[in-house]
Amino acid sequence: MSFSPLAAVKTESFEPPNPQEFYQRFFGHGDWSFTRPMVLFLVVGVVVCTFLVMTTRKAAIVPSKGQWLTEQVYAPIRNGIAQDIIGTKEFLKYVPLLFAVFCTLLLSNLMSVIPFFQFPPTGRVAFPIALTLFVYVIYQAIAFKRKGVVGYLKSLIPPGLPMWIRPMILVLEIITYFITRPVTLALRLFGNMFAGHMLLLLFITGGEFMLLHQDGFQYKIFGIGSFLMAVLMTLFEILIEFLQAYIFTLLAATYIADSIATEH
């Protein structure tokens, strides 16, 4: 038997995972269908709320195990992100938003590797967009309220630029602040989750295909290798999922801080 994969292909051929598979409806049709990611996101919401309320209902000086765990997540968000970036004066107002964003995203991302769920709602672009909308509306509203329309636009141009270049920079800044920032905020998260999940699917379905639907010893080896790779990628994914939740929260705090800052 030759080593060429083509020689060993059976009648059925391997179909790599495609984006269409991310649309998994339960009932309803098209744009108004009720989908699996929605169920998962609802689970995320219920779990996050239940866990946080349960562990903090009797918040004490000496924390219980649950409260301790919650505080281990809360403290870095409160102090490491909100206080450090927004500043000690006003950060407390925005801690709920940032904490909610982080908890929701973390669990949504981790849904990718939690058995039985194994699908990240954040791999559907609607959910990153939903969270981004909250952040976007809040940071734009703060900026307009604090600086006024003219003040906001003025604050976008860094002082000391030559006069002739300012209009072009203003266009660039407006596009960046109003379009690029929210779009990249949402798409960065979505892209990471989407691609990560695709990669896992590819290694798992590919491994399964080679192991079960292919003849030839080398395919068994490749299949096992593919599964091992999937395990490795899963570990890597967990890291990415933490990181993306963190980055999203960090950037949200940065945008809010930018809106609060009086001088630019």
Added chain:
Amino acid sequence: MSGVRMSQQHDDAPRPVEPKKPTEPSKYAQSGGLFGTFLASSSDWKTERPGMTESVGVSALSYLLSGPVVFALIGYGLDRWLHTGFLVPIGLLAGMALSIYLIWFRYGAE
């Protein structure tokens, strides 16, 4: 929008007393937390403004994205209007140059 009301209403909520010395890292933060090692460097990121290397990088990337795209689009519009064909690449290049200049001006000067 509900989000905006949220931030305003929170003013009325009982506000906890802020730590007395904001310059010192709070005791709370020193506990490290679950991601202690992961987040340990967060206090080191405080550069000139409380904008950190990460967000600077992301902002730079945002400018690099918006510059070429915006000015290429402007070029495309002008091309359609003036029935020319060379303004898209010029816009693209100009946008890229402008982005790089702005990034250098904002973040590179220091």
Added chain:
Amino acid sequence: MHSVAVAGLAASSDHDVAERAPILPQWSELIFGLVVFAGILFVIWKYVVPKLEQAYQERTAAIEGGMEQAAEVQKQAEEAKSQYEAQLADARAEAARIREEARTQGTQIVSEMRAQANAESERIIESAHKQTEAERQQAQVELRSHVGRLSTDLAGKIVGESLQDETRQRGIVERFLADLESGDVKPEKVGTTPSEGA
């Protein structure tokens, strides 16, 4: 591609949505996501963060209170220590004083005893002297009377002259003895001058 661009509120088929570019949202998911996240945000803003902040605040207060308490306890401990040290110093001084007293008392006693002993010994010596003197005088007196009588007896026998007459006898003897005592009477040998006798 056209259906992707106009993906809007119009109800689209399952196929349209599945084939839509992944970066374009499905409306039901977007709205559902907004609603669920609003719920999460509300719960965290209303119930979770206030509790955590309260615990944090209480903890800060407790830590500061604990520090104050610790300072108080330390102050008390220091007070107790200084008190104890003062007491110890007092006790030491007392002990020293007692020792000193004992020493002075001891020397006093010794000197007293010595003086007493001295006095006693002197008294004893004195009385011994006195007794000796008395005995000597008695002996002298006795001797005198004996010598007198013996001398008179002897002289009477020699001279043959009775000197029994008491008054005469006494007077002679007494005179003789007195002379003897004063040194006027020198033992004389026949044939020699009294000045050469020494």
